[in-house]
Every structure is written in C-alpha cells, then in structure tokens.
Amino acid sequence: MEGGKILFRKAHHITPHEVVFSRENENVHGAIEKMLQSGFRRLPVADSSRGLVGLITAVDILNFFLRTKEPAKESVRKAMERSVYKFSKDERLGKVAELFDMHRKGGYPVLENRRLYSIITEFDFLSIARPRGIKVSEAMTHRPMVIRPDVSLYDASRIIVKGGTRRLPVVGRGLEGIITPHDILHVLEEHDMRRAALFENAVKAAMIKNVITVSPQEDVRHAASIIAKRRIGGIPVVEKGRLMGIITERDMFSLIKKGLDTGNG
Numbered sequence: 515m516e517g518g519k520i521l522f523r524k525a526h527h528i529t530p531h532e533v534v535f536s537r538e539n540e541n542v543h544g545a546i547e548k549m550l551q552s553g554f555r556r557l558p559v560a561d562s563s564r565g566l567v568g569l570i571t572a573v574d575i576l577n578f579f580l581r582t583k584e585p586a587k588e589s590v591r592k593a594m595e596r597s598v599y600k601f602s603k604d605e606r607l608g609k610v611a612e613l614f615d616m617h618r619k620g621g622y623p624v625l626e627n628r629r630l631y632s633i634i635t636e637f638d639f640l641s642i643a644r645p646r647g648i649k650v651s652e653a654m655t656h657r658p659m660v661i662r663p664d665v666s667l668y669d670a671s672r673i674i675v676k677g678g679t680r681r682l683p684v685v686g687r688g689l690e691g692i693i694t695p696h697d698i699l700h701v702l703e704e705h706d707m708r709r710a711a712l713f714e715n716a717v718k719a720a721m722i723k724n725v726i727t728v729s730p731q732e733d734v735r736h737a738a739s740i741i742a743k744r745r746i747g748g749i750p751v752v753e754k755g756r757l758m759g760i761i762t763e764r765d766m767f768s769l770i771k772k773g774l775d776t777g778n779g
C-alpha cells in the first residue's frame with residue numbers, strides 16, 4: 515500500500531478493539547499481573563465508566579517500587595501518568611505517526627465517545643508497513659547502554675528509569691543476555707511483590723539468556739519481521755561475538771515514518 519494512502523487510514527484500522535486496561539482503584543500488584551499475563555508493557559487506566567484517567571507502564575511501576583515502601587499494595591492512581599496524549603479511533607494515521615515521532619512514546623490510548631476503545635503502539639505500524647532496503651547497521655542504535663550480570667535489580671531498575679531505556683543488553687564475557695522492565699516484574703511476582711527482591715537478586719537472575727540477535731549487515735526487513743512476529747522490543751546487533759548495537763521497534767517506526775512521509779511506505 516502506498517504511503518500516502520496509509521496516512522489517511524484511521525487509528526482503529528490497525529489497532530484491536532479489545533484492550534487490556536487497569537482500573538484506577540486497583541492495586542499495583544493487579545496491574546503487574548495484567549501486564550505479565552497479557553505481555554503488554556503499558557496499560558490504559560480507566561474509571562468505573564471506562565473513562566480514561568491515565569496510563570501506567572512497566573517503567574512507571576519500577577519507578578514506583580524504587581520510591582515507595584510497600585508499592586504493590588498502593589493504588590494504580592498513585593503510580594500512573596495522568597497527563598496522557600490520546601486519539602479518537604477515527605484519527606488519521608498521519609497525525610498519529612506525527613505524535614509518535616514528536617514525543618517518542620511507545621503507545622497511546624484510543625477513545626470512542628470519550629470512553630476507552632483501545633491502545634495504539636509502535637508495533638501496530640509494523641502490521642501495515644515494513645522497512646526494507648536498508649542495512650541494520652544504518653538503522654540501529656550504536657553504543658547502547660549495557661549492564662553487567664552481577665548488578666542488583668535495584669540498580670538495574672534505576673538505570674532503566676533514569677536512562678529512559680526499556681531494554682539493557684547484559685554484557686560480561688560477551689553478550690550474556692538482555693533484561694527489560696517486564697523481566698524484573700516477573701522476579702517481583704515470584705517473590706510475592708517484596709521490594710526487597712530488587713536488592714536480593716542480580717540481573718543474571720532475571721535476564722533472558724537465549725537472546726535472538728541479528729548481524730549489522732542484514733536487511734532491516736529481517737529484523738522488523740522478528741520484532742513483529744515475536745513481539746519483542748529490540749534485538750541486539752552482534753558481529754563476531756561482539757555487541758555492535760541494538761535495533762528496536764522505535765528504530766523501525768522511525769524508518770516507517772520516513773517511508774510514509776515520502777510515499778514509499
């Protein structure tokens with residue numbers, strides 16, 4: 515489909531109507547369970563009438579655990595972000611793409627008659643367009659932030675929250691794994707939501723060890739297909755056992771956006 519035509523399609527054309535969301539009065543533990551069960555890393559937050567009141571992400575939850583004594587028992591409204599951009603389900607994808615590009619957020623709620631309808635994410639754009647004809651090395655993030663396997667999950671959480679990154683390659687003797695906020699939430703769930711688990715466990719206890727990687731010489735379309743199929747947020751780029759960078763769904767979206775703007779999507 516030509517890029518110009520895609521830009522005139524509407525938000526509800528690429529996002530499912532069913533949406534997993536959190537209630538503003540449920541506790542943070544409940545939001546974590548929904549994230550882990552659904553695989554989503556962000557949830558719209560709605561009131562009893564399904565009116566949108568905010569958005570909570572896995573990073574918001576880690577931040578809340580860092581600064582709160584008994585975070586799992588507190589209500590979602592204390593951890594969520596209240597000032598949230600949102601779209602009508604009939605908003606044109608051109609405008610949606612502009613906001614993604616401008617604010618560098620991974621997802622936004624979609625409304626119908628002021629009530630929560632769905633959520634649209636960077637992943638959804640991969641369902642209508644795939645970048646191609648570019649090497650991974652030209653699109654990847656060079657020199658990504660990394661972490662060692664023996665660092666505590668508390669310090670890893672601080673790096674994720676303060677550094678604004680959603681995934682950290684774990685480097686010891688070469689690439690040993692990758693860790694995301696979701697992985698840390700799994701550890702908290704396994705340890706009864708005890709904040710102390712962040713201090714008692716190291717990155718190596720939570721990281722994904724069997725990491726999918728790509729070569730910097732591969733076509734970016736191959737990496738896009740892996741990200742879309744497996745719904746993973748990023749892939750380390752490795753050459754001869756050495757970490758060269760990371761390519762993420764945000765990098766993919768940026769390429770798609772350029773293609774749409776030039777009519778080549």
